[in-house]
Structure formats: structure tokens, C-alpha cells
Amino acid sequence: MQFLAYSLSSLPFLYPLQQSSRSSATTSFYLDDATKMAILIIVFSAGFIALLYLMKKTSAKKTKYLTSVDTQRLPGEGAHVGRIAEQSLSAYLPFDKLTMHSLVAGATGSGKTVAAQVVAEEALLNKVSILVFDPTAQWTGFLRKQAISDMLKRYARFGLQKSDARAFDGNIYLVENSETFQINVKKYMMPGEINVFVLNRLKPQEMEIIVTRVIKAVFEANLEEYRGLRLLIVFDEVHRLLPKFGGTGEGFKQIERAVREFRKWGVGMVLVSQVLSDFVGEIKANIGTEMQFRTKYEQDLERIRYKFGPESLLGVVKANVGTGLMHNSEYNNGNPYFVEFRPLLHNVVRLSDKELDTYKRYNDRIVALEQRIEKMKEDGNDVFDLNLELNLAKDKMKKGAFNIVDIYLESLEGKTA
Numbered sequence: 082m083q084f085l086a087y088s089l090s091s092l093p094f095l096y097p098l099q100q101s102s103r104s105s106a107t108t109s110f111y112l113d114d115a116t117k118m119a120i121l122i123i124v125f126s127a128g129f130i131a132l133l134y135l136m137k138k139t140s141a142k143k144t145k146y147l148t149s150v151d152t153q154r155l156p157g158e159g160a161h162v163g164r165i166a167e168q169s170l171s172a173y174l175p176f177d178k179l180t181m182h183s184l185v186a187g188a189t190g191s192g193k194t195v196a197a198q199v200v201a202e203e204a205l206l207n208k209v210s211i212l213v214f215d216p217t218a219q220w221t222g223f224l225r226k227q228a229i230s231d232m233l234k235r236y237a238r239f240g241l242q243k244s245d246a247r248a249f250d251g252n253i254y255l256v257e258n259s260e261t262f263q264i265n266v267k268k269y270m271m272p273g274e275i276n277v278f279v280l281n282r283l284k285p286q287e288m289e290i291i292v293t294r295v296i297k298a299v300f301e302a303n304l305e306e307y308r309g310l311r312l313l314i315v316f317d318e319v320h321r322l323l324p325k326f327g328g329t330g331e332g333f334k335q336i337e338r339a340v341r342e343f344r345k346w347g348v349g350m351v352l353v354s355q356v357l358s359d360f361v362g363e364i365k366a367n368i369g370t371e372m373q374f375r376t377k378y379e380q381d382l383e384r385i386r387y388k389f390g391p392e393s394l395l396g397v398v399k400a401n402v403g404t405g406l407m408h409n410s411e412y413n414n415g416n417p418y419f420v421e422f423r424p425l426l427h428n429v430v431r432l433s434d435k436e437l438d439t440y441k442r443y444n445d446r447i448v449a450l451e452q453r454i455e456k457m458k459e460d461g462n463d464v465f466d467l468n469l470e471l472n473l474a475k476d477k478m479k480k481g482a483f484n485i486v487d488i489y490l491e492s493l494e495g496k497t498a
């Protein structure tokens with residue numbers, strides 16, 4: 082009390098009052114300690130109310146995503162996927178959690194594919210191999226660096242420099258016939274590289290054949306057990322396997338097997354779908370991370386309301402493109418929270434049909450050469466140098482350097498003719 086009264090006597094705005102009280106002891110302007118206290122309380126209360134008002138005003142913009150975030154219970158390392166929405170905090174997803182598989186759901190244009198691509202970029206930077214089955218051809222931009230100004234403008238917000246834009250190594254395979262599609266998974270397990278199988282020329286039902294063969298191929302690959310993530314398999318537009326989109330159920334049966342078994346080999350799956358509720362319980366139960374983007378699909382909205390509550394529901398209905406509700410039972414005390422995904426380092430613009438054909442032409446030539454070299458080897462020829470040259474061609478293919486690939490291939494075709 083005495084301390085407060087002392088502090089008060091040193092406050093400049095009360096100085097004139099105190100002066101007058103000192104200069105004339107006969108006037109009634111003397112302030113006793115109780116009055117000083119009262120003034121102090123009024124001043125502080127007014128300050129407090131003003132502060133509350135200011136806080137309310139500044140947070141008025143932050144009312145879209147009301148889910149509670151316990152910053153102590155969020156992952157602090159792993160894939161740097163963006164920011165916790167409406168907070169100045171980075172959002173991470175640990176790589177080993179990706180072996181428990183992820184499901185990205187939301188309406189068309191809500192930001193699902195970009196979010197899955199952000200996860201893929203982070204995994205590539207962490208030397209994971211990536212295989213993508215892409216019915217939209219949207220993943221074909223991975224081999225070129227970002228050049229779209231709308232994306233580049235958002236870099237600073239996520240602590241990225243424009244010089245961080247980059248291309249990734251890999252290859253693009255145009256699948257034109259599901260019946261002849263075969264895959265040797267081990268052949269495509271190249272750390273830090275992405276192999277995209279473009280399915281946009283197939284009929285929607287053919288996707289099921291591809292998914293089934295890929296999953297069987299992983300089971301047959303005889304992979305060694307592995308702790309952590311070494312291969313990420315992405316199936317985009319996977320709702321096409323659902324019966325109501327024309328699927329027979331076989332694709333989903335395989336996915337159910339995959340989500341149960343793949344993790345022991347260090348293989349994670351990212352399933353991207355317009356809807357989520359329709360996935361059978363067995364699949365949902367084996368998915369570690371769910372990312373729900375804006376949707377109007379009633380069953381999914383009802384599930385969010387029932388499972389996570391009205392704040393989550395409201396956020397999902399109003400979410401901006403690129404912001405999604407992230408849920409992994411191990412984080413944020415099991416509660417979901419909104420994440421604003423970062424812009425992409427690689428180019429969002431897909432390759433044109435002509436460019437896809439070019440990839441196909443060169444890949445077909447490489448396959449033909451592989452077969453010829455194998456045949457020569459069986460006939461007792463020394464093929465060491467031929468294989469060396471072929472590997473150089475394949476390396477240049479990863480960078481899309483077709484002019485140089487052409488030189489190698491022409492030379493090899495001459496030597497193996």
C-alpha cells in the first residue's frame with residue numbers, strides 16, 4: 082500500500098495536484114493515500130479496458146479457425162508443411178508418422194494436391210523415394226522449378242527465399258494402357274527422386290487396375306523391414322475407387338491391406354480424395370494423419386462435427402484455399418488444428434500433352450535399349466560400357482535434359498543395332 086502510494090506520488094500527471102496540496106496546506110486539495118489509491122485503480126482499470134479493446138480489435142481478423150492449439154503439444158520437427166493457421170508458428174509433420182499413412186480430403190480446388198505435394202517435397206529433401214499415381218497430370222511439374230508469381234509472392238510469409246524455388250530429380254511415365262501396366266517397385270526406389278505415373282489418358286475405372294497392381298507389387302517386392310520412412314506412394318483422386326464413383330471395391334480391398342502392412346517396410350501412403358467418410362472403417366482406423374480441406378460434402382461435415390466439434394466444422398466450411406484441418410491423435414492432445422500450407426518449390430504448371438509424349442518417347446527408347454543390352458549380355462557380349470552409357474542417359478533424363486539424352490541414345494542404338 083505504501084509502495085503504491087509512493088509510486089503514485091512520482092506519477093507526473095498528478096504532479097500539479099500534489100504541488101497545490103503542498104503550497105497551500107489550508108486548501109482542501111490535499112490527497113490522502115486512499116484517494117491516491119482510488120485514482121490509481123481508476124487509471125489502471127481504464128488502461129486495462131483499453132488494452133482489452135485493442136486485443137479484441139487486433140484479434141477480430143483471427144476468428145476463422147477457432148480450434149484450440151496447445152503449442153507445447155505440436156510436433157517441432159519433420160516435414161515443414163507451413164504455418165499453424167492464424168499463429169506465427171511453423172507447422173511440422175514428423176517423417177516417421179508418414180509411415181502410418183495420410184489422407185487428404187476436400188472439395189475440388191481446396192488445396193489437397195498442393196498439400197500432398199508439399200509433403201512430397203519435404204520427403205524428397207529428406208532423401209525419401211516417391212512414387213505418384215496421378216490421374217490429373219498435375220504432378221508432372223515436379224521436374225521444373227517454381228516460376229508462378231502468385232506462389233513466389235507467398236514465400237516470405239513462410240520464411241522461404243525466392244532462391245529456394247527448385248526442380249526435383251525424377252521421371253514421368255505416361256501410362257496409356259492399364260492392361261499391360263507392370264511395375265517393379267524396387268526399380269523406382271531412388272532416394273530423393275520422384276517418379277510420376279500419369280494416368281490422365283486412362284478411363285476412370287482403369288485407375289483401380291493400376292492401384293491394385295501397385296499394391297500387389299509392393300507386397301511382392303520382398304522389401305527388407307525398415308524403421309522410418311523410405312518410400313512414399315501417393316494416389317491422387319483416389320475417391321475414383323469408391324463404388325459411387327464407379328469402383329468395384331477391389332482397389333479399396335488392396336488399400337486396406339496396404340495400410341495395415343506397408344509400414345513395416347518403411348512405406349507410407351498418401352491418399353488424396355474428394356471425400357473421406359466413404360472410406361471403410363478398416364482404412365480410416367489405420368490412417369495416422371488426416372488433413373481435411375474445405376468441403377461441402379455433407380457426410381464429411383457431419384463426421385467432423387461429431388468427431389471434432391463445431392469449431393472444426395465451422396473452420397472447414399470457411400477454410401481458405403490451402404488451409405486444412407490437420408489431425409493426428411498424437412499431437413495437440415488429440416485435437417485437430419488448422420494448418421496453412423506453404424507454397425510449392427517446384428512448378429505448379431503441368432507438362433503439356435506434347436511434353437508428356439516426349440517423356441514417353443524417350444522412356445520407350447530406354448526400355449528398348451535395356452532389352453537389347455540384356456539380350457547381348459545373354460549372348461555372351463561384354464555390356465559393361467553400354468550399361469555405363471545407358472546410366473548416363475538415364476541420369477540426364479532425370480533432369481529433363483533431352484538434347485543430351487538424345488546423343489547418348491543415338492550412340493547406343495548404333496552400337497546395339
Ligand SMILES: Nc1ncnc2c1ncn2[C@@H]1O[C@H](COP(=O)(O)OP(=O)(O)O)[C@@H](O)[C@H]1O
Pocket residue numbers: 187188189190191192193194195196232235402403404421422423424425429
Ligand atoms: N498452399 C497453397 N499455396 C498457394 N496456393 C495454393 C495452395 N494450395 C492451393 N493453392 C492454389 O489453389 C489451386 C488448387 O489447389 P489444388 O491443390 O490443386 O486443389 P485440389 O487438389 O483440392 O483440387 C492451386 O493450383 C493453387 O493455385
Ligand SMILES: [Mg+2]
Pocket residue numbers: 190193194195217317
Ligand atoms: Mg487435386
